[in-house]
Amino acid sequence: xxxxxxxxxxxxxxxxxxxxxxxxxxxxxxxxxxxxxxxxxxxxxxxxxxxxxxxxxxxxxxxxxxxxxxxxxxxxxxxxxxxxxxxxxxxxxxx
Numbered sequence: 001x002x003x004x005x006x007x008x009x010x011x012x013x014x015x016x017x018x019x020x021x022x023x024x025x026x027x028x029x030x031x032x033x034x035x036x037x038x039x040x041x042x043x044x045x046x047x048x049x050x051x052x053x054x055x056x057x058x059x060x061x062x063x064x065x066x067x068x069x070x071x072x073x074x075x076x077x078x079x080x081x082x083x084x085x086x087x088x089x090x091x092x093x094x095x
Contacts, residue, residue: 005013032055039047 005016008016035051035055036048039045039051
């Protein structure tokens with residue numbers, strides 16, 4: 001979010017990044033804590049390994065998605081632009 005702000009002094013950008021990052025981390029940590037508390041309360045702690053495995057798998061999946069999604073978006077853009085250029089060339093040749 002802060003990376004797209006231009007014209008701000010670096011100190012303001014860093015302060016905004018810290019505030020936004022802290023908020024996001026706090027929300028995720030609160031969700032994790034609440035999930036663990038519910039799991040412990042309802043199952044006596046027996047489901048905690050399953051909850052932990054789901055958390056780890058989700059974290060890995062989101063990290064992988066963050067890496068691969070831009071690559072897929074770039075490939076799709078290249079394919080669509082190539083298709084569009086070929087259609088334009090074909091249309092210009094028929095005229």
